[in-house]
């Protein structure tokens with residue numbers, strides 16, 4: 001090895017090690033197919049025996065999980081049997097909500113970080129909803145499936161490439177569902193665009209843009225409990241896209257990712273990390289713990305993904321800078337484009353004017369292309385709330401599928417592919433935006449998997 005090559009090699013090895021370190025373990029790059037470790041059969045299209053009543057348990061009923069308890073209680077054919085949370089205040093709050101609303105008091109767990117394992121020994125639970133801090137997602141999902149229950153996990157599914165594989169392996173070995181609950185796929189606009197894509201309105205798909213741009217610096221003021229108490233730390237541990245799935249989930253469904261196409265490779269780049277340092281200086285005393293942290297996550301991260309069919313996707317993450325919320329939600333085809341935030345459409349044929357101008361009046365498009373699921377359930381979804389109805393619709397659909405013996409709309413491969421962008425983006429950023437292969441969690445089955453249908457349920 002020449003001196004220059006050796007220096008380059010050592011630098012690259014150091015950066016890769018650092019990326020592994022921030023994500024919790026060193027990650028060999030070529031974890032791409034892993035056929036040799038397969039322990040069961042594919043869970044693409046998994047159907048489990050119909051459940052008359054779906055018996056539900058929860059791990060984590062903080063800000064997000066409490067909303068899930070409420071929403072589930074409105075859905076027919078469900079029974080909430082047990083709840084686990086280490087914070088007694090929020091545990092009691094959920095129990096009270098249920099009893100105040102005429103439901104039975106669920107069994108409560110939470111006297112240790114591992115109390116959820118006691119809950120999982122119960123035999124009267126069918127599904128477990130996991131809404132805990134990110135580091136718990138993988139162990140809790142794996143323990144849930146190993147106990148014979150189906151796991152429904154908040155976003156992101158897990159934090160490292162190895163954790164994604166462990167979850168996929170466990171789902172295949174146990175033949176349990178493990179759905180990452182990407183609620184944004186159930187938004188009215190996202191469902192409409194999916195319907196339009198399936199009807200060929202945009203022509204052949206070429207390019208998508210996805211994002212989670214949401215100013216959340218204020219969460220740094222949550223110290224003991226609530227999201228900011230643990231999420232802030234990730235800004236000191238990983239420089240990359242910390243939260244890729246809200247924008248990417250819908251674009252992936254538009255493009256049939258894991259169902260005819262798949263993510264091939266990515267490259268990622270971050271801006272400097274300045275916003276949280278400045279915010280901490282401005283909002284906290286000099287001695288405050290928020291001023292002792294070293295914020296390393298670039299305020300804006302931009303990742304580019306190439307699919308095997310040659311399509312491109314831009315995914316951005318920024319929870320720090322002062323700017324309006326956006327998930328981009330852009331899909332470009334040979335006949336035109338839809339873009340979100342604000343919604344607009346431009347088409348070469350079939351539009352209402354020149355493709356040089358945006359059509360921003362959505363009422364026409366909703367009337368023509370609202371997704372059948374939204375047409376049927378939209379009013380009820382809006383009434384029951386949760387991000388404009390998408391949360392309720394997601395739950396409604398999960399329960400519908402379980403009670404009617406239908407496959408879920410999102411499977412373990414979706415959750416893994418969408419979430420793995422986080423650790424890989426960090427690894428790419430750490431080494432001058434190196435191009436990294438994205439694992440094929442389906443181990444080749446993406447080629448024969450059917451695209452997600454336009455469900456009429």
Ligand SMILES: NC(=O)c1ccc[n+]([C@@H]2O[C@H](COP(=O)([O-])OP(=O)(O)OC[C@H]3O[C@@H](n4cnc5c(N)ncnc54)[C@H](O)[C@@H]3O)[C@@H](O)[C@H]2O)c1
Nearest residue numbers: 060061062063064065085086087113131132154155226227
């Ligand atoms: N899909 C969405 O739109 C959306 C929105 C917000 C949050 N989330 C996700 O929801 C999850 C939870 O976020 P949050 O905002 O509710 O955070 P939170 O801190 O308010 O709630 C987490 C809860 O988990 C509990 N917990 C922690 N460790 C536990 C353990 N070992 N056993 C039992 N309980 C434990 C905490 O006591 C807390 O009540 C995160 O993964 C987040 O990314 C998703």
